[in-house]
Structure formats: C-alpha cells, structure tokens
Amino acid sequence: NKTEQYAATTLDADRLAQSIKRHLQQSLGVDLEEAGPAEYWEALSLVVRELGLDLIRKTRHKERDEKARRVYYLSLEFLVGRLLGNNLHNLGIYKQAEEAMANLGVNLTDVLEHETDPALGNGGLGRLAACFMDSLATLDLPAFGYGINYRFGLFKQDFAGGKQVESPDGWREESCPWGIERPKRKQLIKLYGRVSERAGKAVWEDTQEILGMPWDVPVTGYGTDTVNTLRLWESRAAEGFDLSSFDEGRYQESRSGEIQAENVSQVLYPNDNHPAGKELRLIQQYFFVACSIADLIARYKRENGDNWDDFAEKVAIQLNDTHPAIAVPELMRILMDEEDIVFSKALSICREVFSYTNHTLLPEALEKWPQNLITKVLPRHMQIIHMINYHFLHTEVEAQWPGDNNMKRRLSIIEEPERPGGQQMVRMAYLSVVGSHKVNGVAALHSGLVKTTLFPEFNEMWPDKLVNVTNGVTPRRWLDYCNPELAKLIDDTIGNDGKVDWRRNLSQLDAINAYADDPAFQKKFAAIKHDNKIRFAAVVKELCNIDISPDAIFDVQIKRLHEYKRQQLNLLHIMALYRRLLDNPDLDVPQRVFIFGAKAAPGYKVAKTIIHAINRVAERVNNDRRIKDKLKVVFLPNYRITLAEKIIPAADVSEQISTAGFEASGTGNMKFALNGALTVGTLDGANVEIAEEVGDDNIFIYGLTVDEVAELRHRGYNPKDVYNSNAELKAVIDWLASGDLCPEEPDAFRPLVDSLLGGDYFLTLVDYQAYSDAHDKIVATWKKPELWWKKAIINTASMGKFSSDRSIMDYAKTIWNMA
Ligand code: 26M
Numbered sequence: 001n002k003t004e005q006y007a008a009t010t011l012d013a014d015r016l017a018q019s020i021k022r023h024l025q026q027s028l029g030v031d032l033e034e035a036g037p038a039e040y041w042e043a044l045s046l047v048v049r050e051l052g053l054d055l056i057r058k059t060r061h062k063e064r065d066e067k068a069r070r071v072y073y074l075s076l077e078f079l080v081g082r083l084l085g086n087n088l089h090n091l092g093i094y095k096q097a098e099e100a101m102a103n104l105g106v107n108l109t110d111v112l113e114h115e116t117d118p119a120l121g122n123g124g125l126g127r128l129a130a131c132f133m134d135s136l137a138t139l140d141l142p143a144f145g146y147g148i149n150y151r152f153g154l155f156k157q158d159f160a161g162g163k164q165v166e167s168p169d170g171w172r173e174e175s176c177p178w179g180i181e182r183p184k185r186k187q188l189i190k191l192y193g194r195v196s197e198r199a200g201k202a203v204w205e206d207t208q209e210i211l212g213m214p215w216d217v218p219v220t221g222y223g224t225d226t227v228n229t230l231r232l233w234e235s236r237a238a239e240g241f242d243l244s245s246f247d248e249g250r251y252q253e254s255r256s257g258e259i260q261a262e263n264v265s266q267v268l269y270p271n272d273n274h275p276a277g278k279e280l281r282l283i284q285q286y287f288f289v290a291c292s293i294a295d296l297i298a299r300y301k302r303e304n305g306d307n308w309d310d311f312a313e314k315v316a317i318q319l320n321d322t323h324p325a326i327a328v329p330e331l332m333r334i335l336m337d338e339e340d341i342v343f344s345k346a347l348s349i350c351r352e353v354f355s356y357t358n359h360t361l362l363p364e365a366l367e368k369w370p371q372n373l374i375t376k377v378l379p380r381h382m383q384i385i386h387m388i389n390y391h392f393l394h395t396e397v398e399a400q401w402p403g404d405n406n407m408k409r410r411l412s413i414i415e416e417p418e419r420p421g422g423q424q425m426v427r428m429a430y431l432s433v434v435g436s437h438k439v440n441g442v443a444a445l446h447s448g449l450v451k452t453t454l455f456p457e458f459n460e461m462w463p464d465k466l467v468n469v470t471n472g473v474t475p476r477r478w479l480d481y482c483n484p485e486l487a488k489l490i491d492d493t494i495g496n497d498g499k500v501d502w503r504r505n506l507s508q509l510d511a512i513n514a515y516a517d518d519p520a521f522q523k524k525f526a527a528i529k530h531d532n533k534i535r536f537a538a539v540v541k542e543l544c545n546i547d548i549s550p551d552a553i554f555d556v557q558i559k560r561l562h563e564y565k566r567q568q569l570n571l572l573h574i575m576a577l578y579r580r581l582l583d584n585p586d587l588d589v590p591q592r593v594f595i596f597g598a599k600a601a602p603g604y605k606v607a608k609t610i611i612h613a614i615n616r617v618a619e620r621v622n623n624d625r626r627i628k629d630k631l632k633v634v635f636l637p638n639y640r641i642t643l644a645e646k647i648i649p650a651a652d653v654s655e656q657i658s659t660a661g662f663e664a665s666g667t668g669n670m671k672f673a674l675n676g677a678l679t680v681g682t683l684d685g686a687n688v689e690i691a692e693e694v695g696d697d698n699i700f701i702y703g704l705t706v707d708e709v710a711e712l713r714h715r716g717y718n719p720k721d722v723y724n725s726n727a728e729l730k731a732v733i734d735w736l737a738s739g740d741l742c743p744e745e746p747d748a749f750r751p752l753v754d755s756l757l758g759g760d761y762f763l764t765l766v767d768y769q770a771y772s773d774a775h776d777k778i779v780a781t782w783k784k785p786e787l788w789w790k791k792a793i794i795n796t797a798s799m800g801k802f803s804s805d806r807s808i809m810d811y812a813k814t815i816w817n818m819a
Pocket residue numbers: 122123124125126128269270271272273274275276277281359360365367442471663664665666667685
C-alpha cells in the first residue's frame with residue numbers, strides 16, 4: 001500500500017545529520033572543521049548508499065519469497081545522471097537532508113553540484129534505460145539492469161575556435177560512492193579458441209579468459225521501499241591468467257596480439273547511430289552479455305533448483321537494441337552444451353525469454369558483424385547462429401514461402417556479399433527478431449515503419465510479433481526534481497494527498513487543463529518560467545560569458561548532433577533572421593535566444609562542421625551591436641544530463657525538427673512539453689503522439705510528412721532547384737560558403753555546404769520555408785501572452801501519456817507478461 005509511510009521517510013534531520021557526521025569521520029577520515037561541500041557530498045552519498053543497500057536486501061528477500069518473474073534489462077548504456085539529489089527525492093528525505101545540511105552549516109544545493117555526472121551512455125537510448133530503471137522500481141517490479149561499468153564515459157566536449165575538442169571522461173577518478181563491488185558474484189568468461197567435438201558434444205577450448213566483476217548501483221523507486229539493482233560489469237585479468245608464461249619470464253610477449261582484459265570495459269564507444277564494427281566493441285558486447293546471462297541463471301538456480309522447466313516463466317530479458325543480441329546464441333550455447341537440452345527446446349526457451357527493442361531505422365545504424373570476426377572471437381556462437389539460421393530458413397521460411405529461395409536469401413541472418421571477394425555479414429537485427437517473442441518500436445509512427453519498411457516479411461510471418469511501446473520519461477527527475485517551483489504550483493492547484501499523486505500517476509496532470517485560461521494561474525505559471533530563465537541565464541553567463549535576457553524567447557535544441565536531427569536547418573534560419581535584422585534593425589520582433597547543446601561523434605565530419613558553423617555564427621551575432629540584442633545564439637559546451645536539467649525548465653520553444661521518418665521517438669520532446677515549452681516540430685517520432693495529446697492548436701507542426709518524403713524521393717529531388725528559387729535561403733548558404741565566417745580557414749564549412757547542395761539527403765532545404773513560416777507563427781503567438789501561456793499550460797497538462805511508468809506498464813503487460 002503506497003499511501004503508507006515507507007522506511008526512509010522516518011529518518012528525521014537529526015538522525016541524518018548524525019549519520020553524515022559518522023561517515024565524514026569514520027568512512028572518510030575527515031574532521032568536521034575541514035569538511036567542505038565535496039566532503040559533505042561524499043558523506044551524504046554514503047548515508048544514502050547505506051539506506052539503498054539495506055532496502056536492496058529487503059527487496060531481494062521479498063522477491064525470493066514471492067518467487068517472482070524478473071525482468072532483466074540488457075543495455076550497453078545507462079545514462080543515469082547525478083544520483084544523490086534524485087535518490088533523496090525518491091526516498092522522500094530531500095527536505096530532511098536539506099535541514100540536516102543547514103544545521104551543519106552547508107547548503108544542500110551546493111553540495112549536490114559536487115557530484116560528477118556519470119556519462120555511461122550516448123543519448124536517447126541510454127537515457128531511456130535510466131528512466132525505465134526508475135519506473136521499474138517505482139512500480140515495484142522485480143528488475144535488474146545489466147550493463148558495463150566503463151572507466152571512461154562519453155568524452156567531455158570543449159570548443160577551440162568554435163571547433164569541438166574531445167577529452168576523456170575519467171569520471172571515477174572523483175570518488176564514486178554509489179557502486180559496491182560484489183566479488184562473490186564475479187564471473188569468468190571465455191573468448192577466442194576453437195570448437196572440437198568430443199563424444200558427440202561441442203567443446204569450446206583453448207580460450208582466453210577474462211573476469212567480470214559486478215559493481216552494483218542501488219536504484220530507488222519513488223515513494224516505495226523497493227530498491228532494484230543496476231549491475232555493471234568491470235573487466236579484469238583472470239587470476240592465474242597465463243601463469244606459465246609469467247614463470248618463464250615471457251609474460252609481456254605472450255600477451256601481445258591478445259586482448260588485454262582490462263581494456264574491455266575501459267571506454268564507451270561514442271558513435272550513436274553508427275556502429276564502427278570494431279573487434280573490441282564486439283568483445284564488450286559479449287563480455288557483459290555472458291556475465292549477465294551466467295549471473296541470472298545462477299540466481300534462477302538458487303531460487304528454483306536445477307529444473308529448467310520454469311525458466312521461461314521466471315525470466316524475461318529485454319534487449320536494448322541489438323547491442324546485446326549475442327545473448328541469443330549465448331543462452332542457446334549454455335542450454336545445449338552445458339545443460340544438454342536439444343536445439344529445438346533451447347530455441348523455444350530463448351523465444352519465450354527474449355524480446356527486442358528497435359531504436360532506429362537508419363540503414364547505416366543497423367548492426368552487422370563480419371562472420372569471420374565472430375568466428376574468430378566466438379567460434380561456438382557462430383556455429384549456433386548458423387544452426388538457428390538453418391532452422392529458421394529451411395523450416396519456418398520454407399513453410400511460409402515454399403520453394404522461394406529469393407525470400408530465403410532476403411531473410412537470412414547471414415547476408416551474402418554483393419560482390420565476389422566481399423564478406424558474409426551477420427545481421428544482428430534479424431538474429432534478434434528470430435530469437436525473440438516480441439519486437440517493439442518506440443513510438444507509434446516508428447513501430448508502423450518497423451512493420452512496413454524494416455521487417456515487412458517478418459510481420460507477415462509472425463503478425464503478432466511486432467508491436468509498439470511508446471517511450472516515456474520519468475516525471476520524478478524531469479519535472480518534480482528539475483522544476484520544483486512548477487511541481488509545487490501543481491500540488492497547490494490539484495492537491496497532493498492520498499488521492500492525487502501525479503508523481504506516480506502522471507495522467508492526473510490533466511486536471512491542470514481546467515486552469516489553462518485562468519489569468520491568475522497563467523500569471524503564476526509564467527512567473528515560474530521566468531524564474532527558471534533567470535537561473536539559467538546565470539548558468540549561460542558563467543559557462544559562455546554571454547548575457548541573455550529572461551524576457552527573450554528561449555528557443556532550445558539539445559540532442560546529439562546528427563544531420564537527420566537537422567541542427568543545420570535551425571542554423572540556416574538563425575542566419576536568415578540575423579540578415580533580416582541587419583536589413584531592418586527596427587523590425588518589430590521579440591528578443592530571441594537560440595540555445596544549442598550537442599556532442600558530435602568524433603569521427604563524424606559533417607556533424608563537427610555544423611558545430612563549428614553554429615559557434616562562428618554565434619560569435620558574429622552576439623557581438624553585433626547593430627541588432628540591439630534582438631538575437632543571441634548560445635552553444636553550451638559539454639551538454640549532458642546535468643545541463644538538460646537546468647535548460648529544460650527554462651525553455652519556451654522546443655526544437656524537434658528531424659526529417660520525417662528518421663527520429664524513432666525522441667524523449668527530449670516529452671521533457672520540454674512537460675515543463676511547458678511549445679514544440680516546433682515535424683510529424684516524426686513521438687511528436688505525432690504529442691500533437692495528438694496537446695491538440696493541433698498547441699504545437700507548431702511543419703514540413704514534409706513521411707509519405708511526402710517518400711513521394712519526393714520517388715519523383716527525384718534536386719536541392720539546387722530549391723536553392724535557386726528561394727532568395728533568402730540562397731543568400732545564407734552562399735554566406736556559409738563564402739569563408740566570411742571563418743577567414744583563417746575559408747573552406748571550413750565546405751563539408752556542410754556540399755552535403756546540402758550535393759544531394760541534401762535529409763531534405764533540409766525542402767523544409768526550410770515551412771520551418772521559417774512556423775517560426776513566424778511562434779512569434780505571433782508570443783506577442784499574445786494569454787494565448788502563449790494557455791498553450792504552454794495545456795502542454796504540461798497533457799503529458800500524462802509520456803510517463804515512463806506508462807511505458808513500463810505497457811512492456812509488463814504486452815511483452816513481459818508480468819502485470
Ligand atoms: C552502436 C555500435 C557501436 C557503437 C555505438 C552504437 C550505438 C550507440 C547508441 C548506436 C546507437 C545508439 O543509440 C541510438 C539512440 O540513442 N537512439 C535513440 O533512441 C531513443 C530511445 O528510444 C529514441 O527516442 C531516439 O529517437 C533514437 O534516436
């Protein structure tokens with residue numbers, strides 16, 4: 001019963017202060033007088049960790065008694081963000097901690113700023129995993145997250161002359177009190193070697209071994225005693241590794257050309273939406289999958305004994321994209337080679353256990369591994385993939401399309417080379433579909449495209465396999481925690497007692513719709529936004545030394561830099577606005593600030609060029625007195641979760657402007673709308689569903705639809721035609737190309753200009769005029785404050801659907817069979 005007090009809330013400020021002092025002195029060896037905010041941060045984190053571990057233990061005992069079905073969320077990324085403030089919030093002791101700190105003479109907000117933000121993910125996919133962990137605990141669902149404890153998270157970003165410069169993110173060098181090592185649960189895993197047959201059984205031998213050490217992070221739920229585990233694996237050299245050569249003094253040389261065990265969990269690969277095909281990445285994938293599968297099987301056996309009959313009833317495994325897809329042949333291997341289960345039985349167990357989430361349609365983002373590489377690193381797994389493929393093609397595809405060899409070639413898990421001399425590639429998405437009982441896309445539009453364009457044949461074979469689960473975000477972090485003033489206004493307006501609890505039942509925000517026209521409520525809502533903008537303007541001043549006015553429209557685009565997300569479209573429009581102002585400095589327009597945050601994959605040339613160009617335009621615009629502060633451009637360096645928490649509550653306009661059909665869902669779009677920003681966006685990803693919820697009048701939709709994109713491509717498209725027919729657009733592209741913005745390197749923006757004029761695959765130019773028109777409507781609306789705030793309030797009030805609690809309940813019901 002959730003209305004009961006839960007354990008942690010009985011902690012009062014005095015007892016908290018006692019624990020903080022105890023940890024300062026006894027865990028950290030620091031005197032009270034020497035302690036600053038950093039020490040207090042560590043001490044309070046240890047207090048919370050203690051609480052978390054205690055509750056983890058209790059959660060585990062409860063689950064063991066109930067013999068519950070568990071869900072295991074396998075993901076190469078968990079972009080959790082800072083943990084202390086969020087955990088205090090979830091445990092219901094934020095106020096008490098504030099008071100305890102105040103009594104010790106420190107400010108909790110300052111203390112929280114001392115936490116390094118763990119960047120164990122690239123972007124949307126990793127952040128989604130973190131929101132899901134929060135919701136799983138909040139909903140009291142038995143769940144584990146499994147991933148990698150990277151020594152280096154996503155690179156840190158700086159700008160030099162406007163260009164992105166990367167540096168390593170050695171986040172654990174600062175102390176990290178969250179994780180706790182569990183040596184008792186370590187795993188030994190194999191790599192390389194070869195497969196022999198002995199007594200009719202496959203034996204994988206002459207392998208190299210590495211050790212996986214689990215590092216457990218407690219995941220608190222909101223308003224519940226349930227605390228789940230995020231188990232992150234760290235690679236180590238196996239004890240006794242290669243001792244013979246060590247004895248013979250050949251230690252160093254014997255390891256050359258072999259993997260260094262410690263390297264495996266060293267670094268997060270920074271290319272989102274573009275796999276690099278590196279051997280070490282494959283090893284990372286297998287390493288954490290093998291550790292996790294062995295760990296969950298050991299847990300199953302501890303609880304259920306050696307009988308496999310109930311395994312599929314007790315275990316659900318969700319594959320977060322294809323990155324952990326090697327889990328399918330890994331579980332098959334264990335079932336067949338170690339547990340003596342026949343192939344067909346093993347495959348049906350896998351299919352009951354696994355399900356797969358697809359996060360992208362971009363062809364270049366679909367993972368394929370060379371068959372030769374898998375054969376070298378995981379020889380037994382390659383054999384098993386062939387067995388699965390053989391069964392799939394010759395039994396299942398054959399039954400559906402008898403005698404159709406063309407269909408077999410198209411659906412084969414192994415892609416044959418197009419040219420002689422090319423290599424066979426293993427299609428990890430096909431392996432995932434064939435090995436799962438459910439495959440989901442992440443927004444209605446995206447899931448439709450998964451069915452019709454990505455996997456149409458699979459959809460025909462298995463009409464119930466492909467489903468939709470629209471993404472969501474946790475309202476705890478993305479409203480309550482990051483925007484406390486708005487949270488309080490909502491409480492004061494619709495109540496916060498046993499009956500109303502929007503933090504756990506976001507649909508209740510709907511009651512706010514009744515106040516959208518209420519002048520008093522509008523005034524409060526607008527004042528909160530204004531406060532948030534003042535606070536954020538101070539952040540901008542500190543980080544970028546740019547002055548921005550809280551009375552300006554804050555127009556924000558924060559997300560990874562990618563051509564399909566079209567930051568370049570935003571840029572071209574800003575350049576045009578600037579030119580309009582130069583032509584007419586007295587133009588009657590509101591002040592506007594365009595704010596960017598984005599990291600580019602280090603090897604992605606055009607993306608880096610776009611960052612450089614935005615920074616150069618920003619420098620020009622921000623220093624031009626002629627336009628009288630009517631336009632400012634801010635590019636925040638090192639965009640990350642912590643910054644998102646400060647930007648989103650301060651945003652007026654949310655830019656969601658991807659080429660239709662390319663953004664699987666987007667989740668930033670949901671966070672902005674929840675915090676009362678108006679969206680300018682295409683009919684792409686979850687924008688479609690956001691528009692449905694808020695109504696067409698309360699969102700600025702523009703641009704080509706998915707069907708129109710397809711039609712245009714079919715007709716044939718030449719970007720030069722658009723360029724030549726739109727004078728404003730032509731002028732800004734010419735300006736980019738002229739070298740004027742970067743005199744010391746006049747060709748600096750060539751890659752961007754060439755991408756636009758030589759093909760424009762993402763249809764930036766086609767959508768330019770509609771985008772510009774949409775912005776004119778934004779300005780017209782801004783000029784009518786009662787209208788603006790009405791729309792903003794309706795946005796906040798209509799976001800109920802986009803809670804990750806709803807997403808998780810959808811998974812639990814339609815995929816995991818848990819609720
Ligand atoms: C793959 C191989 C090697 C190295 C890195 C990768 C890789 C890493 C991350 C590939 C893709 C990655 O992320 C893709 C991603 O973040 N997709 C986003 O997922 C969100 C959650 O579903 C959606 O909201 C976004 O629309 C989608 O772009």
